[in-house]
Amino acid sequence: MTLHKTAADCAQGLPGAELDHPFGEDWEIFKVRGKVFLLMTEVPGRPVVILKSDPGEALALREGNSHITPGYHMNKKHWITLEDGAGIDKKLVRELVTESYRLVVDHLPKAEQPVDPHTCSGGTGASR
Template identity: 50%
Template sequence: MQEYFSRDDVFAVCAALPATRDENPFGPETSVYKVVGKVFAITNLDGEPVTVTLKADPPHAEALVRDHPWITPGYHMNKRHWVTLTLGPDADSQLVTDLIVNSYELVVAGLPRDKRPT
């Protein structure tokens, strides 16, 4: 059986970033990672496939959706600024990691300077 990026891998990458919190504002089936109260990642806690929704710059989001069949416009989010990744054998683990970190960095860049984690 081929290993691919898992729900636990998503949690590990998110939790390793500075000043993050895991919350469940939408109920026990959804995990929402925030930095200083702002969302940067949303993932399902049960069921398959594992999905993670991340913030992305609009031109980058458009290219990701165009070039990767496992990436779609953000589910229940602004489709220009968010993408949803369906994790499975086609999902590139390094790209998933990079997109999680990029989402975090985009959210941090939008925070007031005095609120940004160091």
């Protein structure tokens, strides 16, 4: 599994998701309606994916996997960082990218939501 490719492939399939490079070519940022839901870069040569997460879920994920840590350069309560390692498979990466997207979409005004965040699943939700 390539962590960045798996995360990017999932993000690109989500309605309204757009790739941006506001911090230079070393950072790939995915946004929905201008709001960030996924960041990718390398931290001393290691690829990492940074995602929004429910605080309780983030804590449980960090406690259950040493390859999931607090969000790099982000709010440590609401963001997590993934890196390659045991327990980090394609299915988990896709689930966490989709959940990050849902959390962001859920806080957008209803008129700006590209999908209903409560029914969207892995980029296959119907567009509004």
